[in-house]
Amino acid sequence: MYLYRNLNDFWYMEGFISSPMAMDGGQFGASLTLNYAGTRLAVGEVTGGVGGNGAVHIFEPINGQWRVKHSASPTTFDLTGTAGFGHALDFTADGDLLAVGAPGADTVLLYQIDTALQAAGTFTRTGTANTNRFGESLAMSADGHRLLVGAPEYTEGNMVMAGKAFLYEQTNVVWQLIRTIAASDAASHRRYGRRVDVSGDGAVSLVSAHKRPLVTGGTITDGVGAVDVYVDGDIGWTLRTTLETTAPVLDLEFGTSLVLSGNGRVAAVGSIKGNNALGDIHIYSL
Numbered sequence: 001m002y003l004y005r006n007l008n009d010f011w012y013m014e015g016f017i018s019s020p021m022a023m024d025g026g027q028f029g030a031s032l033t034l035n036y037a038g039t040r041l042a043v044g045e046v047t048g049g050v051g052g053n054g055a056v057h058i059f060e061p062i063n064g065q066w067r068v069k070h071s072a073s074p075t076t077f078d079l080t081g082t083a084g085f086g087h088a089l090d091f092t093a094d095g096d097l098l099a100v101g102a103p104g105a106d107t108v109l110l111y112q113i114d115t116a117l118q119a120a121g122t123f124t125r126t127g128t129a130n131t132n133r134f135g136e137s138l139a140m141s142a143d144g145h146r147l148l149v150g151a152p153e154y155t156e157g158n159m160v161m162a163g164k165a166f167l168y169e170q171t172n173v174v175w176q177l178i179r180t181i182a183a184s185d186a187a188s189h190r191r192y193g194r195r196v197d198v199s200g201d202g203a204v205s206l207v208s209a210h211k212r213p214l215v216t217g218g219t220i221t222d223g224v225g226a227v228d229v230y231v232d233g234d235i236g237w238t239l240r241t242t243l244e245t246t247a248p249v250l251d252l253e254f255g256t257s258l259v260l261s262g263n264g265r266v267a268a269v270g271s272i273k274g275n276n277a278l279g280d281i282h283i284y285s286l
Helices: none
Strands: 002-007 010-016 028-034 041-045 055-062 065-072 088-091 097-102 107-113 117-124 137-140 146-151 164-171 174-181 196-198 204-209 214-216 219-221 226-233 236-243 257-260 266-271 280-285
Touching (some): 010 065, 041 088, 041 097, 055 097, 097 137, 107 146, 146 196, 164 204, 196 257
Antiparallel strands (some): 002 010, 055 065, 088 097, 137 146, 204 226, 226 236, 266 280
């Protein structure tokens, strides 16, 4: 993995880092997140670690060299090589709190980072399927008081892999589920929540619906995709708008990637099959 720094409008390579575990096939670099100041980096190694269930490594610059400060690889997963710990990562702005998704175990873990790495919370969510991929995507507010988690294969009854997202809030050190987000047109195999993001203040959130069909003039085009925008207002969490492509085609999967600016006013949405399968990005002002 390569690290770059901007100096006087010029980007130069500052360092190269590799897994401290040096495991073949560990998938070091499968996910990563930086704190706001760029002084702390977390890297996922989703098939490394204990039992191949994944690991996360935290690096910091020391005397001009990026070095590993902490590593985590939980031993509590009753799985072998499928937990995917480290699949999704997000820091708070100061980098003192890290959220880690382990979707194969339907689990998200929080770690407080100081002189040592300390467990700070565990979230789980199960439906009626063996795995719901809870933790495949996640995002935290800048202050770490809100956490949004996607579970794109969440199954409930005969709604197989319809998907949901779950919003948690911390009040007086206690985390509570404050909103379960389901698509208004929920249906099997839509995988709602494959990607999520929140604004810095936690008041705006994006949830992808990358398998959603588009209906225009009575014609249904499957798998076009969309992204729902939710806001926290005077009447609670509401669906503000839905972002859609202007060039729909079959199985476009608009929403396979997304990101929201810190102020919640700009969103970028990716489609790996857009632009004649070359891929494209759409940018929106909210």
